[in-house]
Amino acid sequence: MSTETRSETSEPLAFSPGAEERFQRVLGKYPNTRAALLPSLYLAQEDFGYLSVQAMEYVAERLALPPSKVLQVATFYTMYYKKPHGTHHIEVCTSVPCCMMGGYGVVRHLEGKLGIGVGETTPDGRFTLTEAECLAGCGHAPLMQINGRYHEHLTPERIDEILDGLD
């Protein structure tokens, strides 16, 4: 994995100034600090690259929660990454109804193009490929998200074009 993440350093972790400012705003939204856990985990993930044990311990400390509670939440939800992730996260919807509309064809095309299977990251750390459960775009199938942005009505040519346009 060539992508360096702050999550892996031996230095004690701390939010960057920008993340710290957002963390303080998050705290103000809820009547207790526990409720700030989900948004704080997102902040840590963005700021440190992924949720290493160290990153989860840091969030626990900042919210005065037992680390076990943070681990429980981080592992319950699929959008928290517990291991290093590609720069571009490609998620292909294969749920009913996308499965009837070529969703698996998109997965096969991407597997061939990237040389990885579902759930894997390319050796250069650029791409992670996953299947997503319903992305609420069923009328525009087949579709995928890359880093949260929708790409709909996919064809093999369109997929190649989209991937070629990424850094």
Next chain:
Amino acid sequence: MEKILTRNWNVEGGHTLAHYRSSGGYEAFRKALGLTPEAIIDEVKLSNLRGRGGAGFPTGVKWGFLPRESDVPKYLVINADEGEPGTFKDRYIMERDPHRLLEGCLISAWALGLKATYIYIRGEMVFGAEQLEAAIEELHEAGLLGEDIQGSGLSHDIHVHRGAGAYICGEETALIESLEGKAGQPRLKPPFPAVVGVFGCPTIVNNVETIACVPTIIERGGEWFAEQGSERNGGPKLAQLSGRVKNPGTYEVPSGLNLREFIFDEAWGGGILGDGALKGVIPGGSSCPVLTPDEIDVGMDFDQLMKAGSMGGTSGVIVISEDVCIVRLAARTAHFYHHESCGQCTPCREGTGWVARILDEIEAGRGRMEDLDLLLEICDNVEGNTICPLGDAMAMPVRAFLMKYRDEFEQHIREGACPFPEW
């Protein structure tokens, strides 16, 4: 038909406060401030508005469960965790017309005496969350949010809270757990959220589309809204078409529209892809039992679809053509619910996976005839035996696929292979 819910969807800048206000936006809120809370709740009851998240519970009645007096704050939670396969409507409201939802929140806040609204949006909907945050910022700048709004005495704030990839959080008590910073595992009811909801306080949980209907109900009156739908199912609504249909998409239709017309009429679906034959229709999202082609002359509302042996759900209509393998579709459905089971109740945690594995075996040509009755038995043992309806959401559609297309399952077993082409 006059467009209400989709009026601003295809307008450049339709998501902005300036545009929303230029088309009469926030006038309903102003009008509501001149009404008593009781009068507003009465209008909502009169409108026959029913929960658009899938359950179809009358909104005004739900509001009536919230205690008038409370020593602790009361909250509104918007369920924007849209994730039922076949459902794609709330996302567009938030991306293209967020102020319709926010005005509904403000009117609800005035009617119900609410301290704050939390909009719980699916983690995957990054753009929707950004659009909402921007719209909320516009409201603060316009003095329509915060302390003593427009000198009305109402203080209210609206917060966006992103989920993190768990379908179960669309269940209202799991959503509340998640909003409190916990794993999304449903709670036993009672107590219902209206009594003990988020942060231990009385809470109303309503779907995005439901609350987006409220400004129109106040503007035009509950009676007018009720007239736009069918008996006991008020208003225009957002129906969605997906699967093997010519014109998939999200359409604003009167509640009670005929399902066959919706699929075949040129104004909507325009018929089956490739002019093939219809094999079946899932009328309200993947948890609803499939209807066969001779069962779809039915009005799309909660009562008529219930009578037809299915459910109205989210009005997410999924069209299945003759070339689709029902066994594979059933397996994919079971895998979805297995993946999304929170693991709390044994019948759901184990049953969803067991059903998915048996269906995989049948699809792979390794099924046994006795598996078919075993599948029905497992479905019976899951349904009704769990804290929340996620297990039911697997059992009901799988049972319907098996009972209505049993020949196709038997053919897979007899021939030891799937007769349909790969997806």
